[in-house]
Amino acid sequence: MTGRPRTFDKDAVLRMAMRAFWERGYDGVSVAQVCAEAGIAAPSLYAAFGDKEALFEQACALYTEHLDEDLERDLSAPAARAAIERLLRSAAEHFTAPGQPPGCLVMGEPRLTERRDRTRDMIRARLRRAAAEGELASAAEADGVAAFVDTVLSGMAALARDGADRNRLLDAARFAIRAWPA
Amino acid sequence: MTGRPRTFDKDAVLRMAMRAFWERGYDGVSVAQVCAEAGIAAPSLYAAFGDKEALFEQACALYTEHLDEDLERDLSAPAARAAIERLLRSAAEHFTAPGQPPGCLVMGEPRLTERRDRTRDMIRARLRRAAAEGELASAAEADGVAAFVDTVLSGMAALARDGADRNRLLDAARFAIRAWPA
DNA sequence: GACGTTGTTTATTGGTCGTTACAGAAGGAA
DNA sequence: TTCCTTCTGTAACGACCAATAAACAACGTC
Secondary structure, eight states: OOOSOOSSOHHHHHHHHHHHHHHHHHHHOOHHHHHHHHTOOHHHHHHHHOSHHHHHHHHHHHHHHHHHHHHHHHHTSSSHHHHHHHHHHHHHHHHTOTTSOSSOHHHHOGGGHHHHHHHHHHHHHHHHHHHHTTSSSOHHHHHHHHHHHHHHHHHHHHHHHTTOOHHHHHHHHHHHHHTSOO | OOOSOOSSOHHHHHHHHHHHHHHHHHHHOOHHHHHHHHTOOHHHHHHHHOSHHHHHHHHHHHHHHHHHHHHHHHHTSSSHHHHHHHHHHHHHHHHTOTTSOSSOHHHHOGGGHHHHHHHHHHHHHHHHHHHHTTSSSOHHHHHHHHHHHHHHHHHHHHHHHTTOOHHHHHHHHHHHHHTSOO
16 A cells, blocks of 8 residues: 655755755744745645654754764874864865855754764764873873864854855864864 | 833843843744743833844843953953963853853854954954064964964854863863964 | 545644733823 | 823734644555
8 A cells, every 4th residue: 555655855855954954943944934945735744754853853864974974984094183184174174065054053053962962972082092092191181182172163163154164164173283282 | 201110120131131042042032031031021121122133132232241341351462372362261261150151142143143253353353463563474374363263262152052161161272272373 | 446545735723923002000290 | 180201011913833634636456
């Protein structure tokens, strides 16, 4: 029993919703707006994705899919300093990607604290490994560097949303790397 | 003709509104919520402050009153490096002030791009002065440092809102200062 | 063809939003 | 007192919000 087939592209609608949440945040996007942009009626959207929170979660999953891959790839560099350098450079590029909203969906959304914490945990873990391998002086120093990297990352997302171009963000990343312990 | 006197403390209500906007942002605060917390009816609030946007502007003016003073005081240090160091330290303390919402009303509010740009202009101006005085290599270098400082400042506000304590922010500020050109 | 399932359409629900009309209350001035 | 002005309380406005009920349409299967 297959029933009547869906008349719209579910993935395409999810991409539209992701983009809307990325640009204006959870509270800034109404279900009616997504429906209007997608050209579908509300019951179709509710049937396909569930309520607004469920739609938001699926949009976030789509957003973070590629993002987590990039993060792990960057952090996998043999030297921690190079890993952070790559991380910050990737972030500058992602936050200013042409054809996409500026900034970061995760960094800009107040309700995604948990997901931000996960990213921060990954960064801190990578830097503690660097401390264990002798690349940093101590675990305490590693946590300090981690707090600094988290700060720069969040700040770059904020600057991008305020209209900073890619070079400004790359400048910030370049200067941040200077702070690496000698 | 004085008319009937006001029965509530206008400044106290404005402080409540400022705190609410600080915690939850413009869209996260409803006029009804402010009225309930203040114990007044909507027409009283509208008569005293105008519409929601006017209330928000007055709350912002109250918030930035002390903030602009602090910024100018910090930036007035003779050495630019010391000025930035003081600025970041003050920010860490302000963003985690006990009894106040974490983070920054201006940094957290999407619609206050203009006011953030003003702060950034002040920082950039201070650093260009440093370049003119020989403390930095060039105006281009000054702009790079300015982008970096803006990033750290915005990032510290974001971390504070996510629950980072004062020491984490001070760690970040301390490491940021390390990036200062030798 | 009829049946069961699923998607679409229209219209509506109860709720909250920002804002205001209106009538009454509290002050000073005549 | 009577007037004028300003504030307060109640009640309501239209607009938008997220979410759904009900009727109809399109598919595979029988």
